[in-house]
Amino acid sequence: MADRTGRYLYAIGRGIDEEEIAGTPGLRAAPLRVVEHRGLAAVVSDVDLDEFGEGGLRRNLEDLQWLEDVARTHDAVVRAATAFGPTAPLRLATVCFDDDQVRSRMDQWHAPLVRALDRVDGRVEFSVKAYAAQPEPAGQAAPAATGPGAGAAYLQRRKEETLRREMAGQDAARDAEELYTVLAEHAVAGRRLQPQDPRLTRHEGTMVLNAAYLVDADEPFADTVDGAVDRWPGLQVEVNGPWPPYSFATLEEQ
Amino acid sequence: MSESGRPVTQTPRTIGVPRGASAAPQPASLADVLDRVLDKGIVIAGDIKVNLLDIELLTIKIRLLVASVDKAKEMGIDWWQHDPMLSSRAQGGGDSGQDGSGGEQDRRSLEQENQELRARIEALEAGRG
Numbered sequence: 001m002a003d004r005t006g007r008y009l010y011a012i013g014r015g016i017d018e019e020e021i022a023g024t025p026g027l028r029a030a031p032l033r034v035v036e037h038r039g040l041a042a043v044v045s046d047v048d049l050d051e052f053g054e055g056g057l058r059r060n061l062e063d064l065q066w067l068e069d070v071a072r073t074h075d076a077v078v079r080a081a082t083a084f085g086p087t088a089p090l091r092l093a094t095v096c097f098d099d100d101q102v103r104s105r106m107d108q109w110h111a112p113l114v115r116a117l118d119r120v121d122g123r124v125e126f127s128v129k130a131y132a133a134q135p136e137p138a139g140q141a142a143p144a145a146t147g148p149g150a151g152a153a154y155l156q157r158r159k160e161e162t163l164r165r166e167m168a169g170q171d172a173a174r175d176a177e178e179l180y181t182v183l184a185e186h187a188v189a190g191r192r193l194q195p196q197d198p199r200l201t202r203h204e205g206t207m208v209l210n211a212a213y214l215v216d217a218d219e220p221f222a223d224t225v226d227g228a229v230d231r232w233p234g235l236q237v238e239v240n241g242p243w244p245p246y247s248f249a250t251l252e253e254q
Numbered sequence: 255m256s257e258s259g260r261p262v263t264q265t266p267r268t269i270g271v272p273r274g275a276s277a278a279p280q281p282a283s284l285a286d287v288l289d290r291v292l293d294k295g296i297v298i299a300g301d302i303k304v305n306l307l308d309i310e311l312l313t314i315k316i317r318l319l320v321a322s323v324d325k326a327k328e329m330g331i332d333w334w335q336h337d338p339m340l341s342s343r344a345q346g347g348g349d350s351g352q353d354g355s356g357g358e359q360d361r362r363s364l365e366q367e368n369q370e371l372r373a374r375i376e377a378l379e380a381g382r383g
Contacts, residue, residue: 006300006301009298012296052302054303057302057304058304067288071284071291072284075287075291088296089290089296090296090298091292091293091294091296091298092291092292092295093302094298094300095304096302097301101300101301105298109298113296116296151371154371193293194289196285196289210289240286246291246294247294250297251297251298
């Protein structure tokens with residue numbers, strides 16, 4: 001049987017020291033290695049192609065626990081790489097057959113990779129999420145109204161409740177838009193991501209903004225967010241970071 | 255080399271009015287990590303062909319993360335349309351499904367309400383008659 005290992009690519013950056021990054025475990029505790037080529041450094045580790053080949057990935061990506069383990073390890077390695085210089089994270093599950101194939105990708109994408117690294121050099125990503133406060137659940141229990149007009153009153157109440165919800169939703173959307181724009185003034189770039197499912201966030205409010213910002217590493221961005229949010233009392237704002245520049249080290253924005 | 259040598263660490267914090275224990279953020283939520291590692295970053299085809307979007311992921315939750323809004327709608331994933339904050343069509347909160355079960359729940363709660371109202375009308379009419 002042929003060699004059943006492949007090279008899993010975590011990130012491509014500059015100046016990544018193989019000895020130093022070796023302290024971070026790769027997938028399935030495999031040691032990390034650095035493939036250098038034309039001034040770029042790719043962080044890789046060996047993976048079993050039974051697990052990370054086409055069939056294995058197809059099967060394993062269905063497994064939420066597997067996915068979480070791999071995603072968190074991937075993220076941890078990418079974070080470790082950012083200690084050395086600008087880092088472009090690869091998307092999850094980028095696997096080549098050997099180091100030569102890794103180098104050929106670095107050749108093929110050299111110019112856009114260099115541009116992506118230049119764009120994120122000295123910068124980090126912050127996540128800003130805003131949640132709208134949930135309206136009080138009015139009209140849960142039907143009141144013990146009797147007599148003529150009870151039905152009309154009920155319908156009126158339902159109508160008002162719907163209207164109130166609509167207005168609260170519009171307010172929250174407008175607030176979120178303002179927040180996004182104000183924070184963008186403190187960032188090099190901003191992107192809106194899909195709002196996350198409430199069951200994933202385990203948050204009782206509805207997510208009205210899921211934004212990513214690219215900011216200079218010395219910019220006190222979290223403090224900026226902190227100082228700005230009082231303007232929108234209807235929003236609860238969560239800032240997370242710094243992240244590696246996942247949302248900005250991309251090839252498509254050339 | 256610039257300041258980029260600064261290691262990236264997680265310093266999550268929540269700003270604004272805390273709304274109970276659920277407001278406490280995770281160091282890096284799985285949703286946040288998956289948002290990024292599945293959908294962002296450098297997309298270069300390796301030797302192993304895998305299209306993350308084509309994979310029939312078992313859990314609809316992950317699908318939500320990787321699907322675009324339009325694609326999600328095609329697949330009937332439209333939880334936001336059942337969310338009272340985002341749509342007037344929705345009534346009440348709760349676990350509104352993204353595969354149509356939310357609509358089913360809405361209908362059921364309406365039916366129940368309808369039955370209760372009928373019962374009250376009957377009682378009222380009986381009282382008068």
